[in-house]
Amino acid sequence: MAINDISLTSGMRNNLLSLQNTTTLINRTQTRLSTGKSVNTALDNPTNFFAAQTATARATDLSNRKDGMSEAVQMVSAANSGITGITSLIESAQGVASAALATTSATDRNNYAATFNTLMTQITQLASDSGYRGTNFLNSQNQTVEFAPATGGATLQIKGFDGTATGLGLSTASANLGGTAVAGQLDWTDSTSVTMSDGTTTTQGTIDIQSSASQLEGALNTLRTQSSTLSANLSVVTTRQTFTDNMVTTLQTGADNLTLADTNEEGANLLMLQTRQSLGITSLSLASQAAQAVLKLF
Numbered sequence: 001m002a003i004n005d006i007s008l009t010s011g012m013r014n015n016l017l018s019l020q021n022t023t024t025l026i027n028r029t030q031t032r033l034s035t036g037k038s039v040n041t042a043l044d045n046p047t048n049f050f051a052a053q054t055a056t057a058r059a060t061d062l063s064n065r066k067d068g069m070s071e072a073v074q075m076v077s078a079a080n081s082g083i084t085g086i087t088s089l090i091e092s093a094q095g096v097a098s099a100a101l102a103t104t105s106a107t108d109r110n111n112y113a114a115t116f117n118t119l120m121t122q123i124t125q126l127a128s129d130s131g132y133r134g135t136n137f138l139n140s141q142n143q144t145v146e147f148a149p150a151t152g153g154a155t156l157q158i159k160g161f162d163g164t165a166t167g168l169g170l171s172t173a174s175a176n177l178g179g180t181a182v183a184g185q186l187d188w189t190d191s192t193s194v195t196m197s198d199g200t201t202t203t204q205g206t207i208d209i210q211s212s213a214s215q216l217e218g219a220l221n222t223l224r225t226q227s228s229t230l231s232a233n234l235s236v237v238t239t240r241q242t243f244t245d246n247m248v249t250t251l252q253t254g255a256d257n258l259t260l261a262d263t264n265e266e267g268a269n270l271l272m273l274q275t276r277q278s279l280g281i282t283s284l285s286l287a288s289q290a291a292q293a294v295l296k297l298f
Helices: 010-035 046-101 106-128 204-259 263-297
Strands: 142-146 155-159 193-195 201-203
Touching (some): 046 106, 046 155, 046 204, 106 204, 155 204
Antiparallel strands (some): 142 155, 193 201
């Protein structure tokens, strides 16, 4: 229908325009109440809308980084569990070595050597089982943890180490009494007499047991050092987690402050607009009475 098809009086047209404006304001107020936001599109407030979008996008990017941080925490926790278990096995091996030193029986020492070798095997197997989601810090694997939203930002490189018996510098003991020791093994049963620098005499087997004990002590020191490094890395990651949580909250709060509506105010606005609408309809009806008066002429 063309605009000029129907002619309205000046009063009716003014009242109609007022009603249309009131309806537009009612629709806007209802949208704010339903969404809880006073800025829903760029048309509402371009400056606040795009500023809130930027803050929300950064908060989302930071939240995505939190998953990687959580995974890194679990990787370190798995490695720490492995270190704890390996430490316990080494301490048991130290007890076996001490027991072997306390006897001169080749048979007993041979049995202790077999027990010692079992512990060495368990150390290697435990180190191999200390991974999480394909990453094992006790198998010399590394992990890069990203903290910043953009690639190439703040990162932390967590480096692993070789936590197997060989990687810790531990040699197995010969458990082949009367046979030939395997290359790289320490023969705890070797009865060859050896004169020490202080003039005392001992056996090669005793020296080899003492070498095993020394290796065990060195392995413990290595584990303590690596555990300390992993703990420091874990502290960095957990600190970053807390920082990220706080930043996400700050960004989301900032975005909300730019866009959220005061529901109490909008509720009062809606009530007033509905009242204005009712009055407008009444006013339009009164304005139309002048045109209706023509009917009285007939």
